Amino acid sequence: MxxxxxxxxxxxxxxxxxxxxxxxxxxxxxxxxxxxxxxxxxxxxxxxxxxxxxxxxxxxxxxxxxxxxxxxxxxxxxxxxxGICDRCDRPISEARLQARPVARTCIGCASAG
CATH class of the missing domain: 1.10.287 (Helix Hairpins)
Structure with a gap:
């Protein structure tokens, strides 16, 4: 989708x-x-x-x-x-948005805490 x-x-x-x-x-x-x-x-x-x-x-x-x-x-x-990261203003990957449509942060910022 x-x-x-x-x-x-x-x-x-x-x-x-x-x-x-x-x-x-x-x-x-x-x-x-x-x-x-x-x-x-x-x-x-x-x-x-x-x-x-x-x-x-x-x-x-x-x-x-x-x-x-x-x-x-x-x-x-x-x-x-x-689809834009709240922290770094970079795009959130499509794979992350597929897995978590409400994601506010990219993988890098999410894993940084």
Whole structure:
């Protein structure tokens, strides 16, 4: 896929689908724990329920963050700055953009920290 706009739109659709799935899973866990009288603190399964809620919450936060990165990449594309490293102003390689469409830095600057 050579079109950056199409690549970013595909990335957006995948992330929205992942977020929807995570939200559904989270809601399901919350609903099932609400319907039971399990006490997370004293129930042997409680730690698992709390852990699953925590994991899903963290994954949902990551997906929201990725959506923000996609939006920023779309703005860079509209401004003509997509594919240009934020640090050194050199082009970001096509291979890097294929692997990470929201990349803000080239490989050299990314590995430099």
């Amino acid at each position: 050579d079109d950056p706009a199409a690549r970013l739109e595909c990335e957006r659709q995948e992330t929205v689908a992942r977020l929807s799935s995570l939200t559904g899973d989270f809601d399901q866990i919350v609903a099932s724990s609400r319907d039971s009288n399990a006490d997370d603190e004293h129930d042997p399964e409680g730690a698992t329920i709390a852990f699953e809620r925590s994991q899903l919450s963290a994954l949902a936060r990551q997906a929201h963050h990725h959506l923000a990165e996609i939006d920023a990449a779309v703005q860079r594309l509209a401004a003509g700055a997509y």
